Amino acid sequence: xxxxxxxxxxxxxxxxxxxxxxxxxxxxxxxxxxxxxxxxxxxxxxxxxxxxxxxxxxxxxxxxxxxxxxxxxxxxxxxxxxxxxxxxxxxxxxxxxxxxxxxxxxxxxxxxxxxxxxxxxxxxxxxxxxxxxxxxxxxxxxxxxxxxxxxxxxxxxxxxxxxxxxxxxxxxxxxxxxxxxxxxxxxxxxxxxxxxxxxxxxxxxxxxxxxxxxxxxxxxxxxxxxxxxxxxxxxxxxxxxxxxxxxxxxxxxxxx
Amino acid sequence: xxxxxxxxxxxxxxxxxxxxxxxxxxxxxxxxxxxxxxxxxxxxxxxxxxxxxxxxxxxxxxxxxxxxxxxxxxxxxxxxxxxxxxxxxxxxxxxxxxxxxxxxxxxxxxxxxxxxxxxxxxxxxxxxxxxxxxxxxxxxxxxxxxxxxxxxxxxxxxxxxxxxxxxxxxxxxxxxxxxxxxxxxxxxxxxxxxxxxxxxxxxxxxxxxxxxxxxxxxxxxxxxxxxxxxxxxxxxxxxxxxxxxxxxxxxxxxxxxxx
Numbered sequence: 392x393x394x395x396x397x398x399x400x401x402x403x404x405x406x407x408x409x410x411x412x413x414x415x416x417x418x419x420x421x422x423x424x425x426x427x428x429x430x431x432x433x434x435x436x437x438x439x440x441x442x443x444x445x446x447x448x449x450x451x452x453x454x455x456x457x458x459x460x461x462x463x464x465x466x467x468x469x470x471x472x473x474x475x476x477x478x479x480x481x482x483x484x485x486x487x488x489x490x491x492x493x494x495x496x497x498x499x500x501x502x503x504x505x506x507x508x509x510x511x512x513x514x515x516x517x518x519x520x521x522x523x524x525x526x527x528x529x530x531x532x533x534x535x536x537x538x539x540x541x542x543x544x545x546x547x548x549x550x551x552x553x554x555x556x557x558x559x560x561x562x563x564x565x566x567x568x569x570x571x572x573x574x575x576x577x578x579x580x581x582x583x584x585x586x587x588x589x590x591x592x593x594x595x596x597x598x599x600x601x602x603x604x605x606x607x608x609x610x611x612x613x614x615x616x617x618x619x620x621x622x623x624x625x626x627x628x629x630x631x632x633x634x635x636x637x638x639x640x641x642x643x644x645x646x647x
Numbered sequence: 648x649x650x651x652x653x654x655x656x657x658x659x660x661x662x663x664x665x666x667x668x669x670x671x672x673x674x675x676x677x678x679x680x681x682x683x684x685x686x687x688x689x690x691x692x693x694x695x696x697x698x699x700x701x702x703x704x705x706x707x708x709x710x711x712x713x714x715x716x717x718x719x720x721x722x723x724x725x726x727x728x729x730x731x732x733x734x735x736x737x738x739x740x741x742x743x744x745x746x747x748x749x750x751x752x753x754x755x756x757x758x759x760x761x762x763x764x765x766x767x768x769x770x771x772x773x774x775x776x777x778x779x780x781x782x783x784x785x786x787x788x789x790x791x792x793x794x795x796x797x798x799x800x801x802x803x804x805x806x807x808x809x810x811x812x813x814x815x816x817x818x819x820x821x822x823x824x825x826x827x828x829x830x831x832x833x834x835x836x837x838x839x840x841x842x843x844x845x846x847x848x849x850x851x852x853x854x855x856x857x858x859x860x861x862x863x864x865x866x867x868x869x870x871x872x873x874x875x876x877x878x879x880x881x882x883x884x885x886x887x888x889x890x891x892x893x894x895x896x897x898x899x900x901x902x903x904x905x906x
Contacts, residue, residue, distance in 0.1 A: 462867045469870075489870050528867040547854055548864070557750065558854075562757035563772045 413455050414615070416443050417473035420458035421551045424576045425639045426479050438639045442496065443477050445631045446606075450622030462528065462550065465489060468607060475619065476607030479570070481530045483601040491610045493619040495603030497644045500592040501531060504559070504574045505566035513568075513591040515542045522547060524555035524564035531568045534599045539568075552577075560586050568593065572644065677874050685865050692861035693882065696847050699779055699857065700886075703847075704840055706779075707786025712825070714787060715794025729791060736788025742849055745781040749853040753777055778850035786843055793835055797828035837894030841887050858882055 418435060422428035426439040435456060447454035459467045464480075467473050468490060482492045503513040503523075511517055519542045525532040527548045535546050547564055549555040555567045556577050567574070571592065577583040606619045626632045627645070636644060717729040736744070756762045756771055770776060801824055809819040848859035856864075858879065865875040 462863070465870050466872060527864065548856075549854060550852070554854075557754070561754035561772075562763065563753070563774070 412453065414447065414452045414475060415457045415473040416447070416454045416475045416477050417457050417459040417464055417467055418443070418476075419461040419464060419478040421461055422553065423479060423573060425572065438635065439477060439479060441635045442626070442632075445626045445635060446477075446496070446619065446622040448622075449625035449629075449631070450618040452618055452622070465607070468609060471609075474609070474612075474615070478607075479573075479604050480607050481601035482603060482605045483530060483533075484598070485533070486607070489610075491608045491612070491616060492605035493608065493616055494623055495605045496623050498603030499644050500571045501534065501568060501600060502571045502574055502592050503566050503568050503590040504578065504587050505590045506559070506562075506586055507588050509565070511566060511590045513593045515539055517590070518543050518566060520544045521565040522563075524549055524558055524567040526550070526552045526555060526569065529569075530600050531570075534593065534596060535568055537599055538593070538596070556583065566590065572640065673877060677877075678869075678871060679874060681865055681869050681871070681874075682878075685861060688856075688864070689858065689861045692856055692858040695775075695855065696844075696857040696859070697886070699775070699782065699850060699855075700840075700844055700847055703779055703782035703786055704843060706783040707843075708790060708836075710783070710787035711790035711794050714791030715796075715798050715828075716820075718791065718795040719798040733788045733791045736785055737792065741781065741785050741846055742852065744785060745778065745849055745853060748781050749774065749777040774854045775850070778853055778855045782843065782846065782850070785846065786839070789839060790832075790836070793832050793839070794828065797832045798824065800831055801827045833894060833898050837891060837898075840890050840894070844883065844886055844890065 418427050418439065423437075423439075425437050427435055427437040430436050435458060440456060443454060443456060457473050459473060459478075461478065464473075464476055464478060465486070468476055476490075477496075479497075480486070482495060486492070503511070503518070505511045505521075511521065515538055518539050521543055522545045523535055523539055523543050524547045525535045527550060532546075532548060535543070540546055544565075547555075547558075549558070552567075552569055552573060555564065555569075558564050559567050560582050571589075574589065578587060578589065606616075606623075608616050608619070626635075632645070633643070714729045714733065717725040718733070721729065753771075756768075762768060762771065805823055805827065806819060809823050814822070847857060850857055851860035851863065862875040862879040866872060869875075
């Protein structure tokens with residue numbers, strides 16, 4: 392691990408010296424563990440932050456991580472404040488109208504989490520009459536609006552997943568829907584473990600849930616897109632991807 | 648006034664043309680195709696903003712009258728807590744009070760089983776009661792201080808005359824003191840109501856879908872920045888205009904008769 396970190400830093404320094412142009416990679420400024428969250432000193436860490444370093448190194452890009460509020464991250468990209476988004480953003484048709492994406496770098500199932508001892512399932516019938524909390528402008532909100540709006544009691548929209556989790560613990564919502572890894576991390580916390588459990592994965596719908604998570608890029612920047620694609624392919628091939636994932640996840644999250 | 652010939656000076660004609668040009672430019676060159684889709688949600692949001700504003704001002708004012716009275720003439724054991732309340736409310740950000748109520752108090756309730764099983768729980772688990780409570784307390788805090796000044800500002804001679812006529816104290820308050828104090832604060836109250844309107848978007852941070860929350864939804868769904876925010880600004884300005892007109896009507900309705 393130490394060797395890897397040293398290699399990363401050395402690689403970043405070297406590519407920094409070699410290349411003048413810095414690629415500003417935007418991450419969501421809200422904690423989304425274990426992908427990205429600030430540590431005690433305010434430095435951003437997590438699987439995705441390490442992956443940014445690895446992919447940039449593999450693609451010989453000089454990258455700088457820039458936290459941007461999630462609800463303004465696409466405007467920040469299109470207006471040029473950042474050059475790429477690596478913030479667990481799923482590739483969807485709706486987003487493709489505004490921005491472009493690289494190939495996926497991970498893809499995880501979507502699950503429903505609810506209180507222990509309450510009969511519930513990740514189906515429209517199983518959530519009948521329940522209040523479901525989701526994060527605004529995510530594939531989960533789109534999915535919930537499309538599949539659960541007709542039967543659920545209410546779909547409540549939160550600015551961050553943290554607030555939805557908090558309200559689930561407080562009993563203000565009956566269930567929340569999000570990425571399995573994000574919710575597993577919540578269930579691993581003392582509050583999450585005490586109150587809630589996974590109610591299973593929702594049925595797939597690629598129209599809404601998309602094709603996995605990719606690097607968001609401005610339209611027309613084909614050269615940068617090719618570099619990111621090459622970088623992702625390289626970390627997958629040379630074992631860096633696995634080495635970074637191992638401390639965070641029990642199984643591969645690259646998906647089928 | 649606007650219809651009179653004297654109003655249309657050359658500089659006013661130019662300003663009106665500039666405004667017209669800006670409105671036309673906004674209508675023609677910005678994207679408005681999202682409006683029909685979000686109109687029902689926006690109507691609900693607008694209604695929620697209005698009733699939260701109206702109720703918080705009504706309840707806030709009802710609380711402010713005893714708060715002001717206690718501070719102006721009350722014994723120390725009433726005056727001191729009232730002053731402390733106003734100081735705390737005015738000395739801390741409204742956002743902090745709102746979050747303390749919603750995330751603090753609101754998440755203590757579910758840990759108490761009898762509250763969770765009671766008939767009140769379906770209301771207590773929603774967000775709007777906390778928003779309304781925070782806005783009401785805030786308004787009461789600010790207006791309590793204003794009312795203190797208003798009660799003190801009513802000329803002593805008025806109250807002494809009432810006493811000399813043998814009027815009971817409560818009747819004096821109801822017929823002489825309170826009406827004059829209220830009339831004195833009307834202009835201030837109008838301004839504070841406009842400020843309160845602009846404090847209401849804070850409830851969006853605790854998942855109450857008011858008109859501001861609808862505008863942010865549009866922003867987040869469509870990635871448009873100017874259109875929803877400009878429309879939101881126009882809506883708030885329209886509500887402000889209505890508030891100003893209502894208070895002007897109140898002020899004109901009863902001329903100040905200070906003997």
